[in-house]
Amino acid sequence: MTNQNNSSTITQYCNCYLLRNHNIIKDDLWVRDGVILDPKIIFFDEKTSADIQIDCHGAIISPGFIDVQCNDLLKRVPEVTRQLLPHGVTSLCPTVITLPRQHYAKIIPQIQRKPGGPDGTGILGLHLEGPFINPEKKGAHPAEHILQPVNGISDLFSIYGNIDHAAIVTIAPEIPGSMEIIRELTSKGIVVSLARQQ
CATH class of the missing domain: 3.20.20.140 (Metal-dependent hydrolases)
Known part of the structure; x- marks a missing residue:
């Protein structure tokens, strides 16, 4: 699958930890134009995948x-x-x-x-x-x-x-x-x- 529904680049941050519901969990983070995406919508609705994948090597991604x-x-x-x-x-x-x-x-x-x-x-x-x-x-x-x-x-x-x-x-x-x-x-x-x- 390729990103056909939107000309903007989708970046998938892999092998990272995220803060969710007051817990740090291991998950991927999907971003397009500075907006965090729901990967289910990307996969099932837009039928596309990430243009870029970045391995975070176990780093925590959080707001500054x-x-x-x-x-x-x-x-x-x-x-x-x-x-x-x-x-x-x-x-x-x-x-x-x-x-x-x-x-x-x-x-x-x-x-x-x-x-x-x-x-x-x-x-x-x-x-x-x-x-x-x-x-x-x-x-x-x-x-x-x-x-x-x-x-x-x-x-x-x-x-x-x-x-x-x-x-x-x-x-x-x-x-x-x-x-x-x-x-x-x-x-x-x-x-x-x-x-x-x-």
Whole structure:
């Protein structure tokens, strides 16, 4: 049988392990155009077979991990992205924690989104964690640098500046001015993480 019903290439990954129903099982993985296929449909309905077979030699095939809180890497981004890839981390969000306010304008422009590839993990965008958190639930954040955004979104921009490369912003929803910020960020497609540390 050949792939006559669809001009796209079907790849069959053989001799591999897959995560299915919370168990790791040995099975083949069939893929066409980046979509996982049901091999029964390929065989019985389309009456075709794989164009390419790849022996995985017993490797596990799984979705890549995403690290959404990757601290202390801002000066070592290329090195860290190279080191994380072999461990299954395919994307990350470098995290900027609560800092003295003058540091944000220096750090934020340095980190930009980038696709992943064989040389390292991709950068989905920054995770801006602080300074807009509740001082009573600050965790390890330094209390002297925590701020209240009483003027809403204008306070956020005065601290962060440009947030075009932000993917996640952590903010305490109960502090004054936070709801306006949350609405504005979500309208821009930025994920808002609710700060509730102990």
